Amino acid sequence: xxxxxxxxxxxxxxxxxxxxxxxxxxxxxxxxxxxxxxxxxxxxxxxxxxxxxxxxxxxxxxxxxxxxxxxxxxxxxxxxxxxxxxxxxxxxxxxxxxxxxxxxxxxxxxxxxxxxxxxxxxxxxxxxxxxxxxxxxxxxxxxxxxxxxxxxxxxxxxxxxxxxxxxxxxxxxxxxxxxxxxxxxxxxxxxxxxxxxxxxxxxxxxxxxxxxxxxxxxxxxxxxxxxxxxxxxxxxxxxxxxxxxxxxxxxxxxxxxxxxxxxxxxxxxxxxxxxxxxxxxxxxxxxxxxxxxxxxxxxxxxxxxxxxxxxxxxxxxxxxxxxxxxxxxxxxxxxxxxxxxxxxxxxxxxxxxxxxxxxxxxxxxxxxxxxxxxxxxxxxxxxxxxxxxxxxxxxxxxxxxxxxxxxxxxxxxxxxxxxxxxxxxxxxxxxxxxxxxxxxxxxxxxxxxxxxxxxxxxxxxxxxxxxxxxxxxxxxxxxxxxxxxxxxxxxxxxxxxxxxxxxxxxxxxxxxxxxxxxxxxxxxxxxxxxxxxxxxxxxxxxxxxxxxxxxxxxxxxxxxxxxxxxxxxxxxxxxxxxxxxxxxxxxxxxxxxxxxxxxxxxxxxxxxxxxxxxxxxxxxxxxxxxxxxxxxxxxxxxxxxxxxxxxxxxxxxxxxxxxxxxxxxxxxxxxxxxxxxxxxxxxxxxxxxxxxxxxxxxxxxxxxxxxxxxxxxxxxxxxxxxxxxxxxxxxxxxxxxxxxxxxxxxxxxxxxxxxxxxxxxxxxxxxxxxxxxxxxxxxxxxxxxxxxxxxxxxxxxxxxxxxxxxxxxxxxxxxxxxxxxxxxxxxxxxxxxxxxxxxxxxxxxxxxxxxxxxxxxxxxxxxxxxxxxxxxxxxxxxxxxxxxxxxxxxxxxxxxxxxxxxxxxxxxxxxxxxxxxxxxxxxxxxxxxxxxxxxxxx
Numbered sequence: 001x002x003x004x005x006x007x008x009x010x011x012x013x014x015x016x017x018x019x020x021x022x023x024x025x026x027x028x029x030x031x032x033x034x035x036x037x038x039x040x041x042x043x044x045x046x047x048x049x050x051x052x053x054x055x056x057x058x059x060x061x062x063x064x065x066x067x068x069x070x071x072x073x074x075x076x077x078x079x080x081x082x083x084x085x086x087x088x089x090x091x092x093x094x095x096x097x098x099x100x101x102x103x104x105x106x107x108x109x110x111x112x113x114x115x116x117x118x119x120x121x122x123x124x125x126x127x128x129x130x131x132x133x134x135x136x137x138x139x140x141x142x143x144x145x146x147x148x149x150x151x152x153x154x155x156x157x158x159x160x161x162x163x164x165x166x167x168x169x170x171x172x173x174x175x176x177x178x179x180x181x182x183x184x185x186x187x188x189x190x191x192x193x194x195x196x197x198x199x200x201x202x203x204x205x206x207x208x209x210x211x212x213x214x215x216x217x218x219x220x221x222x223x224x225x226x227x228x229x230x231x232x233x234x235x236x237x238x239x240x241x242x243x244x245x246x247x248x249x250x251x252x253x254x255x256x257x258x259x260x261x262x263x264x265x266x267x268x269x270x271x272x273x274x275x276x277x278x279x280x281x282x283x284x285x286x287x288x289x290x291x292x293x294x295x296x297x298x299x300x301x302x303x304x305x306x307x308x309x310x311x312x313x314x315x316x317x318x319x320x321x322x323x324x325x326x327x328x329x330x331x332x333x334x335x336x337x338x339x340x341x342x343x344x345x346x347x348x349x350x351x352x353x354x355x356x357x358x359x360x361x362x363x364x365x366x367x368x369x370x371x372x373x374x375x376x377x378x379x380x381x382x383x384x385x386x387x388x389x390x391x392x393x394x395x396x397x398x399x400x401x402x403x404x405x406x407x408x409x410x411x412x413x414x415x416x417x418x419x420x421x422x423x424x425x426x427x428x429x430x431x432x433x434x435x436x437x438x439x440x441x442x443x444x445x446x447x448x449x450x451x452x453x454x455x456x457x458x459x460x461x462x463x464x465x466x467x468x469x470x471x472x473x474x475x476x477x478x479x480x481x482x483x484x485x486x487x488x489x490x491x492x493x494x495x496x497x498x499x500x501x502x503x504x505x506x507x508x509x510x511x512x513x514x515x516x517x518x519x520x521x522x523x524x525x526x527x528x529x530x531x532x533x534x535x536x537x538x539x540x541x542x543x544x545x546x547x548x549x550x551x552x553x554x555x556x557x558x559x560x561x562x563x564x565x566x567x568x569x570x571x572x573x574x575x576x577x578x579x580x581x582x583x584x585x586x587x588x589x590x591x592x593x594x595x596x597x598x599x600x601x602x603x604x605x606x607x608x609x610x611x612x613x614x615x616x617x618x619x620x621x622x623x624x625x626x627x628x629x630x631x632x633x634x635x636x637x638x639x640x641x642x643x644x645x646x647x648x649x650x651x652x653x654x655x656x657x658x659x660x661x662x663x664x665x666x667x668x669x670x671x672x673x674x675x676x677x678x679x680x681x682x683x684x685x686x687x688x689x690x691x692x693x694x695x696x697x698x699x700x701x702x703x704x705x706x707x708x709x710x711x712x713x714x715x716x717x718x719x720x721x722x723x724x725x726x727x728x729x730x731x732x733x734x735x736x737x738x739x740x741x742x743x744x745x746x747x748x749x750x751x752x753x754x755x756x757x758x759x760x761x762x763x764x765x766x767x768x769x770x771x772x773x774x775x776x777x778x779x780x781x782x783x784x785x786x787x788x789x790x791x792x793x794x795x796x797x798x799x800x801x802x803x804x805x806x807x808x809x810x811x812x813x814x815x816x817x818x819x820x821x822x823x824x825x826x827x828x829x830x831x832x833x834x835x836x837x838x839x840x841x842x843x844x845x846x847x848x849x850x851x852x853x854x855x856x857x858x859x860x861x862x863x864x865x866x867x868x869x870x871x872x873x874x875x876x877x878x879x880x881x882x883x884x885x886x887x888x889x890x891x892x893x894x895x896x897x898x899x900x901x902x903x904x905x906x907x908x909x910x911x912x913x914x915x916x917x918x919x920x921x922x923x924x925x926x927x928x929x930x931x932x933x934x935x936x937x938x
Contacts, residue, residue, distance in 0.1 A: 141741020
């Protein structure tokens, strides 16, 4: 069947106009080994790495479709873990910018990520209330910890102990023992959601931030320490005395112990540190050393605190004791010893408050070896600010080091326009107008303006006109970037502006129920000799309702006006006589456009429908349900009856006005799309959204077939439904605190299908081989065996080796879930193959991992199957011998590497001292030379 109509696909070309998304968190990253200079920030589905000194984008970590919700750099600075809105986690290499590992386990957005001290494990918390611990090296999930009843807000590993502490919106702080994978303590001393956690004082203090202005401080006492007989009594009693002093009794501290006894640690409330902010904590964090604590609420103030170390506390205590003794001598009274205590406010001291230029969404801080604190703030209005704070100063004051703003607007872009040569793009928001170069995506002009609602390029592309919310027309000159003229055009908001087809003027419509006609003119300024462009009002059309949109027909005979009464009125342009009324929409028409030949008018409304009308009689050709929310913008492609619509449902759609068919959907924006603009040649579409991003879409040479597009859409819907299905139940696993880390996805199902196909091929080939042997025996001679094309493609390997190849290609993070959906009928063959390959010593680690998991989930069926008894016996022997061999090899290699390390260190020390001697000699030579010169002068 031949194609009836061919369409060309539009694809994403670029994302620009965005400095950082306010959804995720900012984090310092080490590029080329330097900490404190580069910062990683979320940018819709991507991650941008900015150089704060130069204000340049140095790296883009490209995402897929979902928005970034959380970032965490690894301790070695080589990797960045990125959590997404759909619950997936990807680990990027900062050297190559590639995503090495993908983890799928959460069903909702990832809200917290943290690496352990060595960077081998990663823990994630999510809105689905689960906490999952991942093995980064093996690229697999270890286990899922269930216990929170609401979204997890923060997760922290304890450095020395194998413990984890988590907080949630369910007001609980939970302590987890990772050796036994269970929650052994729950702190319920909070009345509201716990939004932040921080460990300070060498992990002997826990600080929690909630919805009030208190930072609650908890003393952690490890049981092993309490049992230590050498520990001084004063240290033990210190926490309790502080508690008596500071805890006012406002918050009662309760502890739920899920263990019959406290065998790991005790956690008791010491008191509270008051914040200046009265709202909830948004972010609470320490630097990597734990010396500096900082927090902020929903306002623009970051509060910085300093936490004293044990030595500093002891010094301060001694000073206080001396003062107390001095006072006692003066008063000739004897003070009882041990009554001098440091208050909590003295141990956790306020350093300073940093006021940013807008609301803070997140921050990160790093303490340099010189004692300078570097702070980066991610602000709500698309800005990154970095501050330096000298802690050694008498009164530390934060100095703003840099501010990254040029790459975007402070507020949502409400209007877009293309220049006539398709090169320049205009975007205007509440505070500024920016001109972008389409090919380089660089901002080439920024001009201050009032709240812009509509705009256009003046013919010649040297000036632009912007219509504002206050009803003013602002004319800007692009060469100088200056405001040339401001006219008060309407009494209310100016909702629409349209250039006349003869390019001699334009028409505007506003909330004052007027349509005004303007013409361009050249006027002479008193100050200059040259004439400049201006505009004058020539006619006015008074209407009964607010005007929302105006459009000229291409021959300039008709003018379409959309009104607040849900109708579109068509007038003759020359006489302004009424011609047609288009009624049928249930809510006001927010946007419309007329086709290039003047035959059709398409109207988009807040009732989510698009109607296509004939402009000769005003008859409605078709009503299309276009979007799931209001249709915000509509524009025809040049010289065609195809048009684009933008909606509040985050989507941009392309339609055919002749066939009344939906052609394609451009998905990319994560929030409402406010406006779009098509280039005059129809090759480019630019769109602006509430997520602060501008996106450029390009017409490709790829043909788009509607049937294929519908098929792809159905497949995508099926994949989504698979992800939402109930997870398979593991036999023998109780619905307790722990579970499998992974989840069922379309990838795990495909991997299971590939394994099944490989086993089927193995069965067929084995049967063929038996049959072939029988034929050869009957014939009494060797008959050639036909080769399977798949095995031939793999280099004539055996069927069992092919199954192993397929197994090796399953992602490490998806292995368990793939085996979980594998039917039991394939398991006996798999076990026999495992026995064969383990015996040969190939992929012992991978096969043992799969074997143990299969034994765990199919234990009952395997043990009751007499056919598998010998297989299991053989596996027992081969696995134990091969695993011990692998362990010996590993031990030998480790010993060899440690020996090499010691050798290198010994050599380095020698070199180091040799260098020092050389430097000393060089200094001495220079000093002697200087002395000689001085003597010569004398």
